[in-house]
Amino acid sequence: MQRSQRSDQRADTTAGHVVVIGGGIAGLAAAHRLVTTGLRVTLLEATDRLGGKLMTGRIAGVQVDLGAESMLARRPEAVALAEAVGLADRLQPPATAAASLWTRDALRPMPRGHVMGVPADPAALGDVLSPEGLARIAEERDLTPTPVGDDVAVGAYVADRLGREVVDRLVEPLLGGVYAGDAYRISMRAAVPQLFEAVQEGGPLLGAVRRVQERAAALQRSGAVFQGIEGGIGTLPGAVGDAVRAGGGEILTQTPVLGLTRREEGWAVRTDTRVIPADGIVLATPAWSAGTLLAAESPAAAAELSGVEYASMALVTLAFRRADVEAYEALRGRSGFLVPPVDGRTIKASTFSSNKWQWVADAAPDLFVLRTSVGRYGEEDHIHRDDEELVALSLRDLAEATGLTARPVDTEVTRWIGGLPQYPVGHLARVARIRDEVAVLPALRVCGAVYDGVGIPACIASAQRAADEITREIIATPTLVRGTGSEAGQ
The missing domain is CATH 3.90.660.20 (Protoporphyrinogen oxidase, mitochondrial; domain 2)
Incomplete structure (x- = not known):
């Protein structure tokens, strides 16, 4: 197992014990990051399997993905983790990315040149939109600017600039496909941050989309936009889990966490069978679970988490x-x-x-x-x-x-x-409030799909951020490290 990647943080942390709560890809990524620093790690998962929404199964005797099936390769985190846990030779780009839209009673080729369905060139939309919808796009050049403020719903803004048909026929299926949400509620700042930044610069929306595309092209690394894994993306959690164990970490499934209590030094993690002392905690669970566990120690964070739909x-x-x-x-x-x-x-x-x-x-x-x-x-x-x-x-x-x-x-x-x-308007402000409240607690961080994006790379990045912050805090605060090694199994 490669440990050199975090050598900058390897200090005298061998007595430090971090409990990761949640065995989805975020929790596993956090545990993997932590063991590479020399910290002792225990991961607790309430169900009988690891991986969360990454899962394989069999159909007609063939193993396939029954959850997420691909990961964005333009962001490095997921591909890098797969490579780090020995899956480099199984990474595989799609054999075809030629998708269609089933709309207006026909399968129509997916238009090119868009950002989450927001077009840069109306000429590419003739097969998808009606003549009335195309005419509405042309009206944008005569519209006064639409302010976006601190945040705005993607669907509402695009409909105001280009008409509802663009949202209903293009933005909804693409953006809604990622979030299983409603484009008229989804935050542009949270879900399409590059477009939000370009829109803030002013000018027509079509111009903002073109700027996003130009910037993306300038940063584009070679290779496929998406990657899969031979045998299924659902094999990634098992490989990460194996790497965590190989690095000295402990993984316990069917171990629900019932409560967290601050001690004079560190934390007590209560499961259904024992109490586990910890110097640090990573909460990698859905919002409702994280809120329940934080209710006693951080009521404000718990209240914010309870509002996540x-x-x-x-x-x-x-x-x-x-x-x-x-x-x-x-x-x-x-x-x-x-x-x-x-x-x-x-x-x-x-x-x-x-x-x-x-x-x-x-x-x-x-x-x-x-x-x-x-x-x-x-x-x-x-x-x-x-x-x-x-x-x-x-x-x-x-x-x-x-x-x-x-x-x-x-x-x-x-x-x-x-x-x-769901990432409605104001979601990032909610996330900032949650993190501000949690930061008051010693060596406790949150991560997962709630915070920085629902895609696999975003979840992994969120987890690695949490792990790095806890590692720095434990290194900088020796009193947190209290030699819990012999107590963890009690």
């Missing part, structure tokens, strides 16, 4: 005989399609896994695997339907979109209840 969704994975789908032109060479909510369909997206990921095609050459997603913030009734009905609804929409009438040989429905935190 979540969206739930379901993934329906389907396996077909490849011979049964080869005749459908709409399934060839495409990675899948997105569905604007305004079109009133049940599914909001479909990924053609056997086209998108070469490793899926290689693992099951006689099968064609795809998946659909159902549910978003405010529209979650579908996820409470039984599995058979969700499969039937997905097949109905797939038939209308692609003509596919074949019957699957296997199906799997995965529900992610409270899976994605």
Whole structure:
């Protein structure tokens, strides 16, 4: 295991013990970062598995992702972590990124040249928008500036500048696909910060989008925008967990944390079976859990965390005989399609896994695997339907979109209840207040999808920030280190 990457922080911390609460990718990334500094780490996960929303499963005997399936490679954190835990030779870009929009009763090529659906060139939108929608975009040059203040909803701002059709047909399926949210509520500052900064500079929105694209191009590293992992992104948590153990860390599943108590020096972490002394704590849990655990020691932070809302969704994975789908032109060479909510369909997206990921095609050459997603913030009734009905609804929409009438040989429905935190206007101000309150507590930090982004690299970056801050605090405050090593197992 590589320890040299954090050698700048390696000090006399061998007696320091940090408890990481939560075994999703954020908690695992924090634990991994901490063990590389020489601190002793115990990770506690309430469920019987690691990984959170990163999970693999089997369909028709083939291992596939049943949660997140790719990670942004333009940010370095996720790819670097995968490489650090021995997965470098299994990283794999998509075989195709040719996506479509299912809108206005047809599959239409996804327009190029946009930032989360906000276009730079209206000429690329002729197949997606109506003539009226295109005409509305042209009116922007005559509009007075729209102030954004400290924050603004993406959908509201874009609709004001370019018309609602741009939001409903483009921004909603793209931005909503990431957050399972409502573009008219989602914070531009939190969800699309580069665009927010460009908009603050003034001028037309189309010009701001072009500036974002130019800056991104100047910073673009070579290689794919996204990466997957052979065998599934869901294999990353296990590899990180193995690396944590190899570095001397302890990982305990089925170990819910019931309470946190400050001691004269350090913390007491109460589980259902014991009390674990700790010099530092990383809380890598959803907002509701973090709020409950902080209620006694930081009521203000707990109150802020209680205000974070979540969206739930379901993934329906389907396996077909490849011979049964080869005749459908709409399934060839495409990675899948997105569905604007305004079109009133049940599914909001479909990924053609056997086209998108070469490793899926290689693992099951006689099968064609795809998946659909159902549910978003405010529209979650579908996820409470039984599995058979969700499969039937997905097949109905797939038939209308692609003509596919074949019957699957296997199906799997995965529900992610409270899976994605929402980032409404003012979210970053809420996060700042939470962190300010938590910073008052000795050697305790929070991390995860609530704070700095819901993508895998953002979660990892959040975790590494928390780990680094705790490491610095323990190094700088020797009294925090009280030799808890012999007590942790009691």
